[in-house]
Amino acid sequence: MALNIMIVDDSPVMRTFLRKVVQLTGIPVGDCCEVGDGEAALSVLRQKWVDLVLTDINMPRMNGEELVRQLGLDRMLCDIPVVVVSTDASRDRIDRMIKLGARGYISKPFLPETLRDEIERVLGVQNV
Amino acid sequence: MSKPNLDHLIASAVAEVLETMFFSEILGDGQPDLSCTALEAHVAFTGNSSGTVDVQISEAAARSLTASFLGESEESLSGLQLAHLVCELTNMLCGCIVSKMSAQGCFNLTSPELIEQPHHESDERIEIQRSFAIERGTLTVSLASSEFA
Amino acid sequence: MREFVIGIGDGGVSRDADAMLITYALGSCVALMLHDPVARVAGMVHYMLPESSQSPADSEARPYKFADTAIPLLLRAALAQGADKSRLVVIAAGGAQIMNDNSIFNVGKRNCLALRKALWKFGLVAHAEDIGGTVVRTVRMEVGTGRVWLQSPAGKRWELNARKVRSAFPGEEVSWR
Numbered sequence: 001m002a003l004n005i006m007i008v009d010d011s012p013v014m015r016t017f018l019r020k021v022v023q024l025t026g027i028p029v030g031d032c033c034e035v036g037d038g039e040a041a042l043s044v045l046r047q048k049w050v051d052l053v054l055t056d057i058n059m060p061r062m063n064g065e066e067l068v069r070q071l072g073l074d075r076m077l078c079d080i081p082v083v084v085v086s087t088d089a090s091r092d093r094i095d096r097m098i099k100l101g102a103r104g105y106i107s108k109p110f111l112p113e114t115l116r117d118e119i120e121r122v123l124g125v126q127n128v
Numbered sequence: 129m130s131k132p133n134l135d136h137l138i139a140s141a142v143a144e145v146l147e148t149m150f151f152s153e154i155l156g157d158g159q160p161d162l163s164c165t166a167l168e169a170h171v172a173f174t175g176n177s178s179g180t181v182d183v184q185i186s187e188a189a190a191r192s193l194t195a196s197f198l199g200e201s202e203e204s205l206s207g208l209q210l211a212h213l214v215c216e217l218t219n220m221l222c223g224c225i226v227s228k229m230s231a232q233g234c235f236n237l238t239s240p241e242l243i244e245q246p247h248h249e250s251d252e253r254i255e256i257q258r259s260f261a262i263e264r265g266t267l268t269v270s271l272a273s274s275e276f277a
Numbered sequence: 278m279r280e281f282v283i284g285i286g287d288g289g290v291s292r293d294a295d296a297m298l299i300t301y302a303l304g305s306c307v308a309l310m311l312h313d314p315v316a317r318v319a320g321m322v323h324y325m326l327p328e329s330s331q332s333p334a335d336s337e338a339r340p341y342k343f344a345d346t347a348i349p350l351l352l353r354a355a356l357a358q359g360a361d362k363s364r365l366v367v368i369a370a371g372g373a374q375i376m377n378d379n380s381i382f383n384v385g386k387r388n389c390l391a392l393r394k395a396l397w398k399f400g401l402v403a404h405a406e407d408i409g410g411t412v413v414r415t416v417r418m419e420v421g422t423g424r425v426w427l428q429s430p431a432g433k434r435w436e437l438n439a440r441k442v443r444s445a446f447p448g449e450e451v452s453w454r
Contacts, residue, residue, distance in 0.1 A: 011215065011216040012212050013197060013198065013213050020199065020400055058236060058238075063236075087219060087220055087224065088223060088227070088234055089223070090230070090232055090234045092232060093234035096234070108220050109144055109145045109149045109220055110148065110149070111402075112397065112402050113402045151390045151397065199397045199399075
């Protein structure tokens, strides 16, 4: 069954990079949509089914921390797994995001296979 | 933090970012690229400490890194893709540097901005500047922070 | 089991399920191995340097010598033999820093970076790798099963499993087949 993935990052090149990493997992991908901030992400998530969200933290309009907080408050969206991909590698931030409900956290810079493995762990699948 | 420690911290961040995400490496010390084709971007950070990071990179080096990052050929890249890449590179370098300065406290970064007309005059605010020779050109990182006040 | 030796700066693909591909004395060089477990296609290359642009004539005569020409060539050869890119298991070994390599530019490290760069261009990363360090490695790969074993000059042997991204230490001794 194909999964729908959402990539939330204000950098177009990083969104392309993340899309390539998703393809590494071998997960059958249905729709892979890309948005530039948390507000746009919420708008899409309220209209279509998404199986996994990859999100940055530092973004304009609504940052990733607020996005994850809003997802947790919405009973229709609170079960969507979220993996954070951020330059912030501080212990404080990681703890905060996990407490807010993020299921995975990868700090930039990262090896593609590190994110691949984290996605597979969160979704409970393995390619090889 | 002393200047030698910051020098080392910046070099360590540049090496880590280049090797991990761009499959590239520092080749040695370099000199800032003063040509009009060099690209430059700027990010500000706040948190336990505040400041700015500027990154300047030779156009050919930016093209090479963009091709590596996206897995595309250099010939197929647009100027916009190079600009976006330089912004993301600046974002990653700033995050890496700030994370190394303080492992505990979280920080916020502004969206990276491409500087349309890079300036070359000496800037009193710049506290630390390091230039690195990389494949096809030079990468220069400038760090200014309230920690140094 | 038939053994096919892949020489330095050479590469090849096989569909012989009873064959073993071997390459010796991986110092700063890198061995890239591909295996399609369904089509039972295996490929191996032993490349020496990261970039062909420094030696265009040499790269034309010996494309397997350089990472940026060797890896696309090996991939195309494997696909031509019936491998499917989505099924490929990718394994790499080598890229050591050799004690007598006094050059400023560490060839082993540059070969490892070139490996990742070339694979990423194809949307691939290694499923297992045993790279870096200072150990010279010999590599054996079974064409039929895709299993890979490494051996050090001291005689220690270990199997490199896919999904074990970095094999930092030799594992249990396993017998060669």
